[in-house]
Amino acid sequence: MKDKSKPDLVNKTVSWNRRTFFEMLTAVVAGTVAIATPFVVGVVSFLSPLFKKNSNPQVRIALLSQIPDDGMPRSFPVVTDHVDAWTKYPEQRVGSVYLVRNQGAAKPIAFTAKCPHAGCFIGYKPGDELFRCPCHTSAFNLDGTRERGDAEVAPRDMDRLPVELRTVESTDDNGPTEVWIEFIDFQTGHKEAISTV
């Protein structure tokens, strides 16, 4: 039950003329556009994170009185509103900072706990002389510098965050002082500290 017309089709060659050329061109273009349209639309929405603008939040971390000027790091959670796509989390913990106030200093220094190497959480045990990153064992002195300098896995010292002291308004002009920071998320792995925003 072979199809009688088949041998003819097989032997038929396409004659090159203007008409067939446009036929082919149209077929290829139309087909490509048909497939590319949904694909391009998809890709554009897939790329949307690249078009979003973000900013670094200002966050109240602690009262100044919580940070004695003994030069010891204290860990505080960074609590701020956090928006994740469609969900807004009010007062969410989004990270962690170490505040260190050296003897006689008015302002504490703020270190983000995110390791400049690969973004792990740098740990600190009270009493220890070093910050230690648990992942690739980078170690930092209490002033944030790398213990072994350039021989350390981390490409730069711990990242410092801008600190601001704000006095809470109160009736007796004696309100407590709050420690605020700009919570910047830095890119990892570079010698320079570059914000991800």
Place this chain on the structure above:
Amino acid sequence: MSSPLRTLVDWLDNRTGVRGLLHEALYERVPGGARWRYVWGSTLVIAFVSQMITGTFLWMAYSPSTQTAWESVFYIQYEMTGGWLLRGLHHYMAHAMVVLLAIHFAQVVWDGAYRAPRELNFVIGVALMLVVFGLSLTGYLLPWDQKGYWATSVGTNLASQAPVVGPEFKKLAIGGVDYGHHTLTRFLALHAGVLPGLLIALLVPHIALFRRHGLHAREPLKGPDAMFWPDQLLKDSIAALGVVAAVFVLAIYGGGAELTAPADPANPYNAARPEWYFLFLFQFLKWFPGELEVWGAFVIPGVIVTTLFLMPWIGRTRGGHLFNVGLLVILLGGVVLLTAQAVRDDYFAAWYERTEANAHKFDASQAFLDAEKNAEREAERVIELARSPEKIPPTGALSLMAQDPYLQGPKLFAQNCAGCHTHVDRSDGADSTHNMDGKSATAPNLFGLGTREWVAAILDPDQVADADHFGYQESPFAEGTMVDWVQSTVPDLDQEHVDQVVAALAAESASSGNRVNERGVDKQKIAAGFQLIKEEIGCTDCHKFHEVNNEGGAPDLTGYMSRDWLMDFIRNPSSERFYGEYNDRMPAFAPHDNPQLNQLDDQTLGLIVDWLRGD
């Protein structure tokens, strides 16, 4: 074959050519006969099919969002019938696939099976290997637990260091600057859609080309040629069954796959490690300090993968083939060594003694082990909470953890109290996980606050002035009225009376909070102790106690160490009700009515108090 069936098959064959297809599939010539060494490719196919099956069923129960991912995996693991086994099979089969892949790859290279005309098929094979790695990377994150979250976070941070496109690539991979819902939706789409699709798209030509070129027989042939069906298929099936059996045993032995505590961006997981088959990469990176990282993370792996793709052309000469085999041995050996080194680094503290020379290594390892132990404790606790009749709130399991005194108490204590106080169980067989032992405590040990044992110790002339109680460093109370009273008066009291006082005070501590049993027992003893405190042994000379209102300056004993008492006390220990002007250095943590002015809010206070009281 009975004639109706034959008719049906004829009909089907006429329309589809199924007989020819089946014949082609089964009657493949196997030069030299069926052999066990030919089974590895087939076992990989079976492993992949198994992953698709278990994966599809997992998919039916999985929900990708930050409030539901961990929760749905928890539900699969602990509530669905056989869910733990389903997860276990998927988890361990992924491991098995990596092992099988290594065997398959090593065999092909060793045998030189990549030579013409099989070059392209080898290239497809290497691409397939990369897809499988991609599958395991994306799958690791999906449970959204601490382990997967932090390991993947390190992975994507490394990816962001790729030259030029790195940061943009990371943003696209995780769907924004931060990890969140879209990280999960994207990873799931990759893991369950894009990558398996790609794998199939590569596997089909891989098998088609394999059939076109025929099996690469290993010389010397062991016997006469045979057909794929049934000889080789039998061996393949038995091998596949063996793989599944091994995975099954592992899944049962492991009780399914591990599920650590829910991912918490603010709570570091210091034991974050990649899956064991990526440990070598993790260890490799330690060799590249600072900006050299790019070499360890991209350049060298990139060169190696490129070399793998080029192996068929390098191997055209005998020398080239030897180079390939040498590279294979070095790579596999390197992987084994690096993996062993990574494990040794992590468990160093468990296997060796600390010395001056290895201090750095030892401490790092100890930190890892502590973190692992702590993570286990957290995971156990949150799973216990999620399984309680309260279940998981709509905000997700993370809020269960945030409101749990058992988990938050120690952290908050370390942050706010441990500067002065200790918290150490001095009894034998103590659970040391809660111990916080400062070397120079300048305030009392708060372990077991308000329990009978604790009250008894305060009233014990031998203990009242020790470092755990009033005799801490620089204590103004070490020679104070209370110590004096305990040391001079208590020895003259009947032991029975002391016991009654202890019982009564411990009962006071149970007047609010969850420690209810204390009031139900020994009613007579408590009543007797109550009378003693109130009237007979002189407590109320200094203390206030219920309706006996004395202004002697010592803390109120009404509801002593109960939840409400402690909350008020920590809010402001210098209040008249407590130590007033005699307060030693304890700060007031919440003296103001306006919560903004206070150091601690009520919820935090409650967590600390509940934990201290063991409620």
